[in-house]
Amino acid sequence: MSPRRRADARRNERTVLDAAAAVFVTSGVDAPVRAIAARAGVGMGTIYRHFPTRADLIIAVYRHQVDACAAAGPALLVSSSTPGAALAGWVDLFVDFLVTKHGLAAVLQADRGRFEALHGYFLARLVPVCAQLLDAAAAGGEVRADVGAYELLRGIGNLCVGIDHDARYDARRMVGLLMAGLLGSRPTSV
Amino acid sequence: MSPRRRADARRNERTVLDAAAAVFVTSGVDAPVRAIAARAGVGMGTIYRHFPTRADLIIAVYRHQVDACAAAGPALLVSSSTPGAALAGWVDLFVDFLVTKHGLAAVLQADRGRFEALHGYFLARLVPVCAQLLDAAAAGGEVRADVGAYELLRGIGNLCVGIDHDARYDARRMVGLLMAGLLGSRPTSV
DNA sequence: TTGTAAAACGGAACAGCGCTCCATATAATG
DNA sequence: CATTATATGGAGCGCTGTTCCGTTTTACAA
Incomplete structure (x- = not known):
């Protein structure tokens, strides 16, 4: 050693x-x-x-920001009015992160060949955080309970791929639609 | 000639x-x-x-199916109970198409370098159809009016990328969420 | 200070890809 | 059958990621 x-x-x-x-x-x-x-x-x-692999390099470059995003989850949970609001705020952070790093979203999923490390790191850091927020919101009946944290993160990630050079597509708005769908058709009142 | x-x-x-x-x-x-x-x-x-380009080859291979999908739009509009139902049915067809062709969704968008022809063909064929359904549904107040046909198609396409080898991610369910969000929080009754 | 072994470096080299180009082969035509 | 336009095949170029090893640099003990 x-x-x-x-x-x-x-x-x-x-x-x-x-x-x-x-x-x-x-x-x-x-x-x-x-x-x-x-x-x-x-x-x-x-x-x-x-x-050793390009994924390791990408991880090393963005590690701090991923960690910050992960840390923001619990913080939002205590500072927000409802768990649903915390989830929405956290998703905004995640989307901002993906949207500002060219090509990151595209590489986040993709073939499991290379980028395995990248995929794994993102998941290991963010899925638990997302799951916590999601569970809290689901427990309060704010969101559907049939969508997993992994699935939600991948869906959001997918919506953020290829956003360059195209003014007719607004990833944030699409994620907004997805989140609206996550809320289900339940009434806003109690 | x-x-x-x-x-x-x-x-x-x-x-x-x-x-x-x-x-x-x-x-x-x-x-x-x-x-x-x-x-x-x-x-x-x-x-x-x-x-001349790989995109041309892909187009040639799938032209029939794309055309069939395009043709199904107007047909659904007359055979469905509401324009919203027609839109939902058509989106199902589109998703089925993307999901069964490995890697097609990933290539449908992406860099505008190569694949320009593919991108263009899909858009030229499907955007008008989607727009027609979308407009009809919006006119009846069934869906939000602030989402364009191009944007919707790209969002759906994006949700369908990288679906191989991953049982934890269901593209169809995510598209369902997006469509649910598109409905807005309006009541189901008149 | 200097010698030496271990550690790290640089980039040539290999393999796989998309795409071009042109000598060769083939089909149509009179 | 000869001629000519058309089509073919695959070597070759440029660009990737990745490996490998001769050379250089560092750390440390003498």
Whole structure:
């Protein structure tokens, strides 16, 4: 077991991470690895050494934001008027996250070949949070009880794919429709 | 203008079409072109001669089914009890189509680079039909009036991507949620 | 300070893809 | 049957992701 890695290794990991973040913003999350390597001034071998699959790199870049989104769930639950409101607010956060990262939603699901790690990480972090909000809202009779957290997250993710260059499609509005459907046809009063 | 093409050309077009249909069923619509060529016993040049882009090939394979779906719209409008019911029935047809063609939904939207022809064809055929149903339903106050036909079709298409190998996600149920949301919170009675 | 082994690096190399291009083969025509 | 327009096949190009290994750099002990 190595208590400390070499200095150049740590330095390069940061360099690659920063370069990847920059490239992702301009070219989307499936930018060529060579582009990231060039931007970082580093060989491709170095990237693959630190991040065995592209999914690992994406995870590393967005880990903080995913964690923040996960942490916001419980917070919203206590600060909102109802569990349903908390769920709605949390979904808004999730959608904002997906919409602002070009191509992330498309890669979030997709083939289980590569991106397995990415898929797994998102699910591991967010499904429990979503389930908590969903259960609380369902317990209060605010939403349908026949939709699972995984299913809801994937549905929302799917609605957010390919949103670039198309003004006629508003992912947020579609998610709004989905959430409205989740409420069922129950009356708004008690 | 050529009144008749050479016999081998027409024969090969059919051969390629059949091979593509067969390969699409087993390997999805983004199977390697080389695989289709091999299956057809034909060189790749031949495929690209008849179908300049992969999108053209996909269109040719599914044209009949898309046309049938388009034709079903007006028919449902006259045979259904309400325009809203017609819309719901038509959406079911559309979803069935997307769900049974592996990878079609994923390719239906996506980058406007290639697949432009595919995107355009689907839209040209189906948006007017959907708009007609949508307008009729909106006129009767059955559905919200602030969602366009293009937007609805893309939303449904998006919900149908990546449905393979995942029992926890039911695209049909998600579309059902979206449609329920489209109904708004209006009462079911007059 | 210097020598040495382990760690990390860079990028050539390989495989798989879409697509083009043109020498060759084939069908229609007089 | 000869001629010519048409169609074919697949080598080849450029672009991907990913691996692999000779070279360079670091850390540490002497």
